[in-house]
Amino acid sequence: MTVFPKKKQVQIMEAWEALIYSYDEAQYYMKLAIFEGICSSCSIFYDYVHEQWLIPHKERFVEAWTNRVMHFGNTTTQRVESAHWSLKRILQDSIGDICSVWETINSMIVLQHNEIIASFEKSIIQKVHRYSNRLYANLRGVLSKNAIDHIAAEYDRVKYVSIDQTECRCTIRTTHGLPCACEIARYSMIPRSIPLDAIHGWWSKLTFHVDASSQPSELSVKHEIDVIVKKFEELDVPGKISLKGKLREIAYPSTTSMFPPVAKVKTKGAPKKDKSKVSKRDKSTKRDPSW
Ligand SMILES: [Zn+2]
Structure with a gap:
């Protein structure tokens, strides 16, 4: 078996990484030539990698090809491997009846399920x-x-x-x-x-x-709207105003109160009385409500 010096190993791994992260075919063949050059002193190794992996399977792990399909980031079997490792760790040994193994697997799945629900809730609630x-x-x-x-x-x-x-x-x-x-x-x-x-x-x-x-056609917010209407009716006037403001921000995001004013608003001092004939409302420096 060939053992490469440490420095050579690092060079090969760097060239390999550059090869599999090629973003298009032209770059792939350019990086392949570099990889071949670095492996020139170990042609058996290069031939094995090239003929057994790159030629038949490159479409499955080189970015130039994997970037053409929608994979949502699942490009390795790592999740399956990880789940298998966790299960083996919990089972500890191969001794045990079917009931105890069933219980263990069930507990593990419940735990994973809860972790996923917690991550959903974090995405919904947490503000970054x-x-x-x-x-x-x-x-x-x-x-x-x-x-x-x-x-x-x-x-x-x-x-x-x-x-x-x-x-x-x-x-x-x-x-x-x-x-x-x-x-x-x-x-x-x-x-x-x-x-x-x-x-x-x-x-x-x-x-x-x-x-x-x-199926978007099956989605409905009727239940949520009914609950909101019921809560709204139970609130006092300030509560109603606050809830209405929040709903308006959802319904009309382009007119939300979070937007900067178009023109600078004069917030100090009332306008002088005799400059022009303006209505009482126009003279007011009171901010427009956001609902
Ligand atoms: Zn783009």
């Missing part, structure tokens, strides 16, 4: 300061946090990419169904918030409930 930008107004509390993290990473690329599709390469749109940098740049220029229909439905399924299936 970084995402207070108006761009995310339609997405907060509706998408998984993971999806917003991906969009934020694309937003960070906007300053380099702008609306240039060639520069952007739009990988996240193809692989994750999320807006890529050039798309986000266009929303920023209008300016408008990222619309929910620019996001694949996968990312907004924050429940195990059957009602939130992938």
Whole structure:
């Protein structure tokens, strides 16, 4: 068996990593030539990797090909391996009857289920300061946090990419169904918030409930609206005003009170009386209510 010196191993692994992260076929063949050059002193190793892995299977793990399919980030079998490892750890040994094994597996699945529900709730409730930008107004509390993290990473690329599709390469749109940098740049220029229909439905399924299936026609908010109306009727006047304000922000996001005023509002001192004939309402410096 050939044993490579440590320095050579590092070089080979770096060249291999560059090869599998090639973003298109042209770059792949360029990186393959570099990889072959580095492996020139160990042609048996190169031939094995090339003939047994790259030629028959490159479409399954080299980014130039995996970037063409929607995989939502699941590019390895790591999740399955991880679940298998956890189960083996809990079972500890192969001794035990079917009932005890069943109990153990059931407990593990219940635990995982609860962890996923907790992550859904975190995505719905938790407010991250970084995402207070108006761009995310339609997405907060509706998408998984993971999806917003991906969009934020694309937003960070906007300053380099702008609306240039060639520069952007739009990988996240193809692989994750999320807006890529050039798309986000266009929303920023209008300016408008990222619309929910620019996001694949996968990312907004924050429940195990059957009602939130992938069939939009079956979705309904009737129950939630009924509960809100009932709560509204039970509130006192300030509570009603507050709830109404919140609902208006959802119903009319473009007119939310969070927007900056078009013109600078004079907040100190009343206008002078004799300058012009203005109505009492126009003279008032009182802020317009947000509902
Ligand atoms: Zn793009």
